[in-house]
Amino acid sequence: MSKELLNKLKSWYEDDQHDQIAEAIEQLPESERDYEIVSHYGRALNNLGRYSEALQQLLSIEQQGRQDSVWHWRIGYSYFFLQRWEEALSAFEQADKLEPDETTQEFIEACRDTMERQAEAIKEINRVPFQERDFSQFWERSDYADENYVEAPPTAEMIASIEEELGYKLPADYIWLMQQQNGGVPVNTCFPTAIATSWAEDHVAITGIMGIGREKTYSLCGDLGSQFMLDDWGYPDIGVVLCDCPSAGHDVIMLDYRACGRDGEPAVVHVDQEANYRITFLAPSIATFIVGLVNEEAFDTSEQDQADDLDKVENAPFSPLLKSLCEKAKGISQIEAVIRNICTRIVGDKGHFSLHADELSALMYDIQFWLYANVNPAVTREQYLADYSEIIVFAKGFGTGGYAPGFITDWLDERIKQGDIVDDGGILSLTEAAIKRLVDKLAAIESDLEDQGANSFxxxxxxxxxxxxxxxxxxxxxxxxxxxxxxxxxxxxxxxxxxxxxxxxxxxxxxxxxxxxxxxxxxxxxxxxxxxxxxxxxxxxxxxxxxxxxxxxxxxxxxxxxxxxxxx
Missing domain, CATH: 3.30.1360 (Gyrase A; domain 2)
Structure with missing residues (x-):
């Protein structure tokens, strides 16, 4: 492998450009794909969620990789996300034997934990069959659930029609549960996980369970149902989106038919859009998933989360883009301190760092656009929306970690409607009056901070x-x-x-x-x-x-x- 190509592969990996790595290697003739090239290729495919392809590539260099801890780790990673637990465990144990590593140990524990959870879940279902259980207290009663989730009980004709539209046979236990209540918000909305996801270290959360129908927004074939999530959000075509999550689209729960075929009994998985659509196994069946749901109180870390976010907004470094914009700000000498003060108030109000449609969030939207437009006077709507997430959202330090694009587009439309932002032939700019009002508001905050000094309680x-x-x-x-x-x-x-x-x-x-x-x-x-x-x-x-x-x-x-x- 040439030094130039190796440097490119390393650079792309550091920038999370795994698709670039895969494309570059796929263009190489088979004769030029040595052990190191195929190893890089397998890693890239794993990071892209193409686990079966990664496994095939890594197995092709098995003879050379037997004494390489990295090869065992990567093949274990493929097995893990293909839900082949025993093979994953064996590979990770061999990797750890060759070169002990803390992350490898975490995967070993995750394999064992998953296998144990799966055995216990099956044992629990066998103890009391799913359809003999009492679900009278399963659902939460609310106007929101009735309006957005709950459909009329599905008829045989409706079930057949939905299955035909989706292209998958729905599990019998799911159909039975929907015949008791067709969709809704359960009382227990959390499911334990063996490994961390974008939601939490030890569990995922759902907003609701989609019913069998087309009428409600969150039903299998509703406006924001399974096909919408596949088409508009790019989720993999491995089955049916069953549950939406609190992230507003950035992760979902799916019925996974890869191992059983379109007419079999699917597993239940978490699909993480924030991690290149990484698929994490949750349960071997819908029955074990439903029975395994626990109340959010079991994972209540709100005070710790608030403390962590307070520390983040007070001390974490700004993104390179936000830092650069602040350095060029006009009229406010302590803009970084002002931003941190506003975001500290946001965390104090909400308990976490996020921007929505409230007054302080709108102020942060104003600040970000003002800073950006100051440096980019010919900014277009498309340019700003494309760069917006790099200012705060996905910063490694001072960042919210995610956002719903609708909040920022609604804010922008409202500011244009109010006349604070002018759209002149596609070029957006704040009016002088809007800039003055914003700078005056920020100057008042800056003055308060100076008065407080460093001796506040x-x-x-x-x-x-x-x-x-x-x-x-x-x-x-x-x-x-x-x-x-x-x-x-x-x-x-x-x-x-x-x-x-x-x-x-x-x-x-x-x-x-x-x-x-x-x-x-x-x-x-x-x-x-x-x-x-x-x-x-x-x-x-x-x-x-x-x-x-x-x-x-x-x-x-x-x-x-x-x-x-x-x-x-």
């Missing part, structure tokens, strides 16, 4: 994070594991680790001895990786947080208090 409280909730409650949280770790290490032999529970023990001693009048008013809710204190009384929690943080900085005092902490 939020700054003094760090690394504790102050959170005000829509309910009126307030809380402080701390990501455990680093702050004052040396304190907990003094009693490590007793089992103290410095986790959230250990911080809860220390805080309890402090509250009992130093602020007994606040007992019952300030409460604690620690977890393994996080300490949390909360209250309905803002002033009470503010007093506790301020004085507890001061105590933590007094080594003599905090060591004395900690000597009486009891291991939870």
């Amino acid at each position: 939020e700054e003094e409280l760090k690394p504790f994070v102050w959170i005000e909730h829509d309910s009126g409650n307030v809380s402080i949280i701390l990501n455990a594991g680093s702050y004052k770790q040396e304190l907990f290490d003094t009693r490590a032999d007793e089992g103290f680790e410095g986790n959230g529970y250990d911080w809860g023990s220390l805080a309890a001693v402090y509250l009992e001895e130093k602020l007994p009048e606040l007992e019952g008013i300030v409460r604690f809710d620690p977890e393994a990786g996080m300490f949390c204190a909360y209250s309905k009384d803002r002033e009470a929690l503010l007093r506790f947080a301020t004085e507890f943080k001061q105590a933590c900085e007094n080594n003599e005092l905090i060591r004395d208090l900690f000597s009486r902490a009891i291991l939870d």
